[in-house]
Amino acid sequence: MRNYMFRRLLLIIPIMILVSFMTHLTFRLIPGSPAHLICQFQCTDEVIAAIEAQHGLDENFFRQYGEWLGVLPDDDVGSTFTYTSPGDYPDYFREFARPYAEFLGLSSDDKPNQFHGVMQAEFGESVIIRDEAVTDRLQNTLPVTLELMILSLLFAVVLGIPAGVLSAIRPGTPLDWIVRLTSVAWLSVPNFYVAILVITFGQAWFGWLPPNFGTGHAVGFFEDPLQNLETYFFPSLVLSLGIAAVIMRLTRSSMLEVMRNDYVRTAWSKGLRERTVVWRHALKNAMIPVLTIIGLQVGGLIGGSVLIESVFALNGMGNYLLTSVITRDLLVVQSLVLIFAVVFVLINLIVDVSYAWLDPRIRYG
Amino acid sequence: MQEQNYWQRLARKKVSRRALLGTGATTALGGAAALVVGCGGSNGGGQKITSDPNRTPGPGGSVTWGRPVSVGGIDPHLDLTGLDIATLVYPYLYGWQPGAERVIFNNLALSLEMPDPDHTEFIFTLREGVKNSSLLPEFAGEDIDSEACRQSFIRRGTSITAPDKRFPHKIAGSSDPDMLPPALKTPDKYTFSFKMAEPFVPAVREMANPTWGIMSPSVCENAPRLVLGQNSYGAGPFYCTEFNGNERIVLVKNPDYWIEGHPYLDGITYVIITDNSSLLAAFKAGQHDISGAILGKEDFDDFSTDTSKTVAKAPSLFYPVVHMNLRRAPFDEIRVREALNIAIDRDLIITLVQSGEGEYNGPIQWPQVKWALPQEKLRAFYKRDVERAKQLMADAGYADGFSTKMKTPRLPGINFLNDIARILVDSWKEINVDVQIDEVELGAYIGSTLLPGNFDMTFFPNLPYDEPDRPLAFYHSLGVTGAGNWTGYTNPDLDRLIEAQSREFNEEKRQQIITEAQELILEEHGPQLTTVGGMAFSATQAYVHFPFEFGADPPEDAKPFGTELWTELS
């Protein structure tokens, strides 16, 4: 197990390097300069050069990559990296490591750090909103998306697993049909369409809107739990439908398969009650693939959050990414895409590891 | 190795049915509670507070203001998208009545003297005792004096990313940034003056523009470090405590504002939602006190009958025009331009997009009644005549028409622009001109389409501005930026007229010149095809009061913007 995890973790490193490099490469291939967005009608070569210098866009490709990652210092003239003697070498690493050392409470010198990159959790600055650091925005947007995702998963599990189990233990009954039809409908109707319908018909027929709609600022859970849950209830319910359907279907098929197993038949023949057979013998084993699929749905949740946040006017990561794409704030898009990728990879890692932990066949395989 | 997995261990613990039931019950309860939370909290339409006619303006309360556009920054000298907020956090020299085109001395300047007959010298006597807000983390309590004006003018006039610099160039007598500081004089602490090399009529209007905010000298000096795009360092009626350009902006009252008892409000919160449907829905639900949504006539009528809302409308300066590239065929041919011009179904735009309430725009927008050509003339001139247009096309050798692309900037949120573009395309189909709309991202549009003149036709709203000089400048050889126009149009006679009107302080004479210039432009059928302009609508909750109606001229005794806004919910 430890070996497996170690291998899996090690594999992450080249992938992350590749991911970050590809992201950077893609966004540097774009011709034209984001500077045009700021200077608008005052664009002269002089203005553009000044703006590019401000955002470090005038440097060469690899240097920009290094600075963005935070392995090269930001200062472009006479920086620590352009060392001439090997004696400077340790300085470079000490500087690079300073944020981490500070985090651990080890750093004692108070020289300002010159490394400002992804590795230091500094994701650059917006071109459109002048001087706005991506990191600052993340403090507001990340909790929104996280809560949306967590609540959606919760809803999906609460809706999906019981329905799937019920449908599996009564196959062919009207109940089963209802569950199956519901699941295929939930799977097919795009969630942004559901979201629009909820708002449109709520507004048109009842003059109703989701609670706290358009306040622009979601109250944190620990500030006011009730208001917080009010705000997130409908967005996360809508977002959860597709995943609930997937969970429902998988629970059902997984249960059907498990119920055919010998040990379940044995349990039946022992005269155990249905409840015991279903809950204690079948469901536990049927849950292994379901847990995996829950993990895999996170990628879908991230994508769905872009649409749902947009419709429900929530200021989360998805809306942030979308706004940045629309305004072509590409330095922000670049960092956000990387963050999404890292989160996604990490979640996949957790899923893989937990799967291995749950299923001995993989662990020892 | 017989390591037990989680399920085996869980099974060994013998999870009792009671525990399972308990878990189930908790889940069910939680779900039910969530349902109650979700539905019980419905607030839409519930909040109907009507106005109490007995209330008089008074202090207290705060308002939430919807906003359809992200704020790129609130530095008045550099950021164009946050100017409405900059006006609330910085002091200005004076206010402006756009209709009467007169100065209101309600801010820093007590008076403005122009002693010489050419109106080239400006001498301001400043108010004493205006100080930076004590809320500022640094530079609190600093005097806003003549040196502040001078430094602010220098910063506004010389920062390379600052907008339109025609006026500061006129003060300095050249475009060299080093020439500006010596031209600005501070004879004493509360007198600020400068003398321009040549008369420039728009100067008076320009200084009331929100980009000419005044900051204390040390703020100007330390500007790069202070991040003025995100923080306010001013002596205006409010102070910005939270800035999130895509999300929300929170302003609180400046306790040290120089007008006693003002501003009335304790705070203003801007909520930024770039999607018009959500913005309007939120206002309807009572989440916003002042609507930021782009409203249509239908919404206006809807709210008019609602006692919990106050509505107003005013002519919109928004100015959608088609630019044609005269360097390229067939737009160099005046008959083609005329055909395109008279083929446009302007009445249809008014009917469909402006709900019947619109007027024809000439080279100067119709709401600028003092300068624009009379409606009868425009309506007669631009009368739709498809037959004549076809004839003109045939005369020009394009009997079979031609096909071309019309580039438009992609402006999500401003939907009616696209509707107008579709009507234009539809109109031109009738004279066999096949126009494809080509949307371009705003940044790329400005940088690689508009400025370099990389288009055949482009449909683009010229920025609204209530001075005749600016709309005319689009036709000048040097263009509106002073660096050359985008359409390749040159007409020395017109250039001379445009320059003459910017020097003519006599209003009647200026009107004559401007009319002459516009008539010249009409006959050219280009390089811009002007369309129509409509009304702009605004709505607030009934308990929020502006000191004067939206779009109306502020009265003579109006105080600076935002200071007299008040709410009954205090």
Place this chain on the structure above:
Amino acid sequence: MARAVTLELDQPIAPSRRAPLWLKLLRVARAHPLGALGLLCVVIMLSCAIFADLIMPYDPDALQAGPVKEAPTFAHPFGTDRLGGDVFSRTIFGARIGMLIGLVSVTIGMSLGSTIGIISGYFGGFIDSLIQRLVDALLAFPAVVLLLAIIAVIGDEESAVRQFLANSTPVPQGTVWGVPNFLDIFVISIGIGVAIAVGSARVVRGAVLSLKENVYIEAARAMGATDARIMRRHILPNVAALIVVLGTIFLPIAILAEAAISFLGIGVPQGTPSWGSDMANPNRDDAVNRGIWWVVFFPGLALSLVVLGFNLVGDSFRDISDPRLRGSGMSGGPKPPGL
């Protein structure tokens, strides 16, 4: 796995060799009513796309096809929008746009994905691991985020990809099959296609890995066939069925993806009668705030029905091919992430 799917496909369909085709189809339809319903949805959508010109009562771009903002009536079954456009015609034409983007992007995606998959699987070794690491890296992006990033990069008017397409390739720039601005649509399709390619490359590679161990490949090699020839003549035909199956799985996902990005305002140009952009502002604004619900309801319904159709067909297809899971409701293939 995919080979098994295709081989077993005809078992239940052919219970008797003599029965005429329509009877066989009827029998399948009776056994799988939901699948038949799904097929009906798909067929209706396809015919709408193909025969749009015959079905549409009005030009979808026409202004003032009827009174403005009229609720559904006999003359305008789906009502009219703020400019008097006929929503029914626009919805029908939306099928064509969706289908066009779906087909183009699936074609791009599957050709790219299977080329990569075949090369990677056939050569193995260093090339394989290099390609697989690249695919790994691309798979690290959530699909919608990847799509947004690609659109951000190539969607721009001045982007190198677009310039290249416009100037150096025969991709038509004008109207194709009645759909204007084909270049814009092609650029979006490339974005979706890349996302599809990433999803499909690995599946194709897996199939090729097992395929290349076959004796006839070795025989071909012994006869001196070049790698390119073996891949083209021996491997490709054998994975063709899999590629087609994958393509049909990705088709509704591509249609959905187009609708989603157009809805978000970064897809087809504004005003194009695509389902996604018709659900976006300003129609959405009219629906939410002015009670004109039909302008978003019907395009969305059409989109939902098409996806439902494909899902139902997929479910039945799986039931037929894998009777063990009969009625399990597991549809074949990956699900559109988050859409």
